[in-house]
Amino acid sequence: MDIFSFFIGLLLAALLSVIIFYYIYTKSAKRFSYYITKLSEENRGVQEAYTALNGELHEAELARTKLAQELAFAQEKIDFLQESRREIKEEFEHIAREVIEQKSSALSQKQQESLKLLLTPFSENIRNFQQKVEQFYAQESKERFSLIKEIDALKNLNQRISQDALNLTNALKGDNKLQGNWGEMILEKVLENSGLTKGREYEIQKAYKDENGKLYKPDVIIHLPDKKDVVIDSKVSLKAYEQYHSATEEEARERHLKAHLDSLYIHIKQLSKKRYEMLEGVTTLDFVLLFIPIEAAFMTAIEADRELYEKAYRKNIIIVSPSTLLAVLRTIEHSWRYEYQNKNAREIARKAGDLYDKFRGFVESMQTIEKSLHKAQHAYNDAFKKLSSGKGNLMTRAKELKSMEGIEHKKMEYRTKE
Template identity: 50%
Template structure:
């Protein structure tokens, strides 16, 4: 409370710094991520070459941006709160005039004319103290509508937080939509890869079957067929061919059985 009192009694720059601090606290609670969903004190160049420095730029999922300005003087509000009842009416009038003046100044900045950003036609004017706006709107109900006519929407911490939470929900839906599109794309690519793998494995299976058939044919000539090569080569050894090695007994036995079986078939 003491810090707030000192800020409100201080110079305009101190009030501005305090208002920006409150605005940042609201942004932190909104769920939006700094430098991604919103930017602070980002500089822009106008078409005439001049520079503009909005307090906060809120980035919307559709590519547009929303500008928030928190430069509001609350000196007269502080004096109204702490004044005697006889003096309150005068300070309240000054407080209203201060808000109206800021609406006019904010409208004159023409933030919507900044060509580097796609901005909505209205700007959010942030009043960091709820009761400062409540007292003003209760005294002059048309204040909000008059500001809206200048493309200015007056917000407080609670109403701004509700707006930012809505924007955060929009971002969540947009991220889910983008993820759904990416999942569909990845699923399609995975299906195509799987189809290619199935085709390749089918070809490998066919080639394995072909190789197996060729192997069986070669083994038939070499070992298992009648008049196989193994039997003939072994006869050469028995007839006196000089060799230093011998074929495996299992192979010789299979070759001999094949030749015997073939002879019996001929006898039959």
């Protein structure tokens, strides 16, 4: 019974296994069949796409071959055009050279005459400029060599001025006002002999105002070429010097000599306090010239006090006598003369540059005219060719019309190109 039941259970299990296997197989077969069908459809689509792409590839290959042929044909055309262009260019250059040579030979004589008329005044101006420059340097050399002679002449003149000054001082004893006026007169005489021009290189007692409006009238202002000015003061008192010169006793002479020095010290101190550099329209140097009109008075003071010149210089005062001032003024006059000569030379150079610019502009205009003449000649030749000498020209056609019957015409005269 147990064995039978065992076999029955085993049989049922085997049957159940067969049923389950069949079910699974049937379902898998259907699914497999579905996948096969789907893959077949996809394969068919891929095959169609492949066929289409293969056709397009074939068409592209045909197009590439055709394009290569067209490119080769185009390159042949380009090569042909370039060769033709080169030949045309060479022919044109050849014709242009012939035309230019012909026109140049025809115009050369006229151009040479025109240029000669133009260059003649230019050459003369250059020659004049060279002569003026040479004269300038020659004159400068002569003036440099003559300066020593002028100094000797100034020395002799100074001796005469000093003697006249001494005589006049004796006549003006005790009157400071007259002595001041006389000192200014001697200063003007020195200025007149310096070669400087009043109102141009120097001013006498011209009124100036400082920053506060205070009025100043310097005795003399000397203008320098570098826009600087030198102030000269001539109001020194010589009363003590005249007393020193007239005294016969040694004690009196020493007393008056000390008074002479004290007078100079006081005047130097007062002069150093004047702020000439603050005057409007005046650009002074760092010092003022103190003019002593008598050479002997100057030398006497210097001999009595060897440091007088140094003391004055420390206060920006330079003491000068007629001889030393005249030498300074002649040096300034020489500087001005050199400045004027340089100015003239610069003006000549500027005018020469302007003349050159005008000449260059004229030459450029002539070149432009020449080019225009060449173009006009070329246009004239083309027009004349169309009129009478070219293929199918107007005159030939007019003659053909003239020979036709039934057409009235007037006689036409024309002059052929020479």
